[in-house]
Amino acid sequence: MKRLIPTLLLVIICIGGFWYASSKDFFKESKAPAASLVKVNKDEVASFTIKVADGEIELQRKDGKWTMSKPSPLPLNDYSADGWIESFNSLSKDKTVDANAADLAQFGLDKPSQQFKVTLNNGSSHTISIGAPVAIQGFSYAILSGSPEVFRLSDSQSKPLAMTPIDFMEKSPVKLEYDQIRSMSVEWKGQKWAITKTDTDKKAYESDWKLDEKVVKGPDANEYLSRLKFLSTEQPARPASGIKMNSPELKVEVKSVDASQKEITTVYLGKVEQDNVWFMKEGTEWAYAVPADSIQELANKDLAQPQAETPPAGLAPGTLMQPPTGIPAQPPTK
Structure with a gap:
């Protein structure tokens, strides 16, 4: 029996190790991250356009600074414009629906509900068009310019691109140190x-x-x-x-x-x-x-003062509150 003890301990350790490895997904093949639909260098972007049901927004970069040409000029926060390009670069398809779509109308892509276009300094451009929603909630049909493939795109990815003019605007008029x-x-x-x-x-x-x-x-x-x-x-x-x-x-x-x-x-x-x-x-x-x-x-010349603690309802002002049960009351200081 004593000879079996080391063997039993080894079996128990092996079972425990296998269970731990399984719980940490050590035996599952890791899923590669989805590839981006488009990858552009933000320093090479000349302009980008947002077309949604409410209208069209166009931002252009001139002398390293962003300006809004549509619908009308606004003072811009450059971080918002650069952040938009990062969101565009992060788009990835969830699943191919039709690798060579002949009829875009069935996907609502003949008249897209949203379009996002990036134009580079060399004149080339990339456009993501979004059509009708998919039966599975949270996804829509989409297509990339220059490709016949219709794919499924998560609404959570496209939502950050559907910005409004005020989203790009600098909202703080004062800068000081x-x-x-x-x-x-x-x-x-x-x-x-x-x-x-x-x-x-x-x-x-x-x-x-x-x-x-x-x-x-x-x-x-x-x-x-x-x-x-x-x-x-x-x-x-x-x-x-x-x-x-x-x-x-x-x-x-x-x-x-x-x-x-x-x-x-x-x-x-x-x-x-x-x-x-x-x-x-x-x-x-x-x-x-x-x-x-x-x-x-x-x-206002005065700073807000901390409010005095109000006594519980029914307790007259100036009345001493009774201490919690078990704590003796302190006599008033003379």
Whole structure:
């Protein structure tokens, strides 16, 4: 019997090892990642076009910068345009439906519901056309230009390409670096206050600041600066030339320094229109519709104070709360 023990232990170890390997899929052949339908170098892309039911968007690259030619110009966030190309490069077919389709109408591809086209600097282009949805939810028929193959494409892959003009727009009208700020003044509907850094050799959150005649600590000063830095919009920007700024209700003046410690003064103006304030940096091309509530918060001289804890319902103000069961009450301090 003693001779059988080592053999039994070896059998148990082998069974355990086999079970562990099976649970980790060691015996399954790894599935190769799906190949991309198209692979383009983003630096060689001259333009791309999005055609959907709502209209057409076209972005062009000029002198290394993206511009929107359709439906109308907007200030663009370059990261969004580059991200769109990355999404285009990541497209891969789920399954071939018809390797040599003769009738595209049966797949809804004679009149595609969506088309995404990338044109390169050499004039060549690649277009993905998307047709009718497949019976299996979450997929649609699609075809690549220059190929007769109809394939199945996941809607989760095509959705990031169906962007709107506002998705490409730069939504933040203010760019600033906290540590470079020396002072900020805000004038809103006749009321004005200013905050000034007292120790310019320190970082913004380390230095004391002077709010009119009151001293505030760096973290509180950063909150005032953040109100300006994080202004944003969800509406299309307008050309600043179309906004009358002759009598603005808002004026923000920021004094900062550049890398050479040269002082720079930047002025922002705002004009009220219903529930928004058309906000712009003086001397620039675009104005942004910022919610009036955000501007009111920016103009508020006081920081929000933490709310005092309210006693439970039915407990009169000033009444001592009883401690939890088992903990003796402390006598009042004399």
